[in-house]
Amino acid sequence: MEYRFLGRTGIKISRFCMGTMSFGGEVDEEASARMFRLGRKRGINFFDCADVYNKGRSEEILGRLIQDCREEVVITSKVYFPTSDDVNASGASRKHIRHACEASLKRLATDYIDVYFIHRFDDTTPLEETLRVLDDLVRQGKILHIGASNFTAWQTAKALGLSAAESLTRFECIQPMYNLVKRQAEVELLPMALSENLSVLPYNPLAGGLLTGKYGLAHLPESGRLVENKIYQTRYGQKWMYEAAEKFSAFAKQRGYEPAALAIAWVAGHPAVTAPILGARDQEQLETCLRAADIILTPELRGELSALTPQPQTATDRNEEGSAHSFYIRK
Numbered sequence: 579m580e581y582r583f584l585g586r587t588g589i590k591i592s593r594f595c596m597g598t599m600s601f602g603g604e605v606d607e608e609a610s611a612r613m614f615r616l617g618r619k620r621g622i623n624f625f626d627c628a629d630v631y632n633k634g635r636s637e638e639i640l641g642r643l644i645q646d647c648r649e650e651v652v653i654t655s656k657v658y659f660p661t662s663d664d665v666n667a668s669g670a671s672r673k674h675i676r677h678a679c680e681a682s683l684k685r686l687a688t689d690y691i692d693v694y695f696i697h698r699f700d701d702t703t704p705l706e707e708t709l710r711v712l713d714d715l716v717r718q719g720k721i722l723h724i725g726a727s728n729f730t731a732w733q734t735a736k737a738l739g740l741s742a743a744e745s746l747t748r749f750e751c752i753q754p755m756y757n758l759v760k761r762q763a764e765v766e767l768l769p770m771a772l773s774e775n776l777s778v779l780p781y782n783p784l785a786g787g788l789l790t791g792k793y794g795l796a797h798l799p800e801s802g803r804l805v806e807n808k809i810y811q812t813r814y815g816q817k818w819m820y821e822a823a824e825k826f827s828a829f830a831k832q833r834g835y836e837p838a839a840l841a842i843a844w845v846a847g848h849p850a851v852t853a854p855i856l857g858a859r860d861q862e863q864l865e866t867c868l869r870a871a872d873i874i875l876t877p878e879l880r881g882e883l884s885a886l887t888p889q890p891q892t893a894t895d896r897n898e899e900g901s902a903h904s905f906y907i908r909k
Contacts, residue, residue: 791830
């Protein structure tokens with residue numbers, strides 16, 4: 579397993595991160611333990627979690643699994659989404675973050691969380707308030723580093739600016755959605771991460787299962803998240819995505835690759851990406867995902883794969899900047 583530094587910190591994390599969203603939900607505790615042990619055997623030391631995953635059950639299971647190796651693993655959790663019906667049990671306010679962090683520490687049965695994410699930008703709480711309470715938690719030793727999940731580039735940049743101006747703990751990583759059919763991160767988030775030395779930990783590298791080789795226009799899913807979950811149905815329900823999935827699957831099989839492994843290798847192959855988050859429901863799926871490490875993604879192969887889906891528009895209307903007809907290219 580290859581290891582890389584987390585942002586500007588001295589922490590080394592494995593090239594792949596194991597997601598635990600299925601722990602305690604689609605996957606019972608016994609199966610979760612088997613996947614955890616497989617990941618550890620393959621060198622994974624990085625495990626991603628959140629307080630809302632299966633109403634805290636995922637944190638509880640992960641907490642039990644890390645008891646005999648706590649100092650050898652890097653764990654994350656997240657705060658923002660509602661954890662109860664209480665009017666203040668959501669968001670990124672000082673009150674909610676303090677309470678949510680204590681609750682996560684208790685469920686994880688640990689006295690610190692390595693990386694604590696704001697799960698979503700809070701449109702109502704001043705960003706200064708959020709950053710100050712996170713800085714307090716770092717100073718108290720309850721969290722070591724902080725990150726932003728589902729933030730836009732301007733939201734992340736604003737946070738970095740405030741942290742620098744106020745001498746507060748800064749974000750060291752971001753967690754965007756990124757896969758072959760969801761490439762918006764390429765426009766500003768990934769270039770920003772390279773510029774600011776932020777680690778990028780993309781989720782959904784398989785597009786909710788769309789890029790596993792099972793689906794296409796001729797093979798629409800009959801059950802599962804892509805059909806039953808309204809969020810995933812909205813996220814991956816467009817016709818062109820199934821067309822792209824069909825082309826991708828045919829390409830992978832023609833070249834002798836497992837589609838799931840190739841899809842993850844494509845995400846991991848972007849120079850800004852530190853560690854894609856792998857989600858699985860059993861050991862077999864996890865084994866397939868981990869085989870992405872064996873794929874040598876040449877620039878030519880990445881280019882061929884990228885050509886299967888639309889390249890996102892540039893960040894400004896000066897789309898000629900990405901062509902040979904640019905007004906001025908500095909050399």
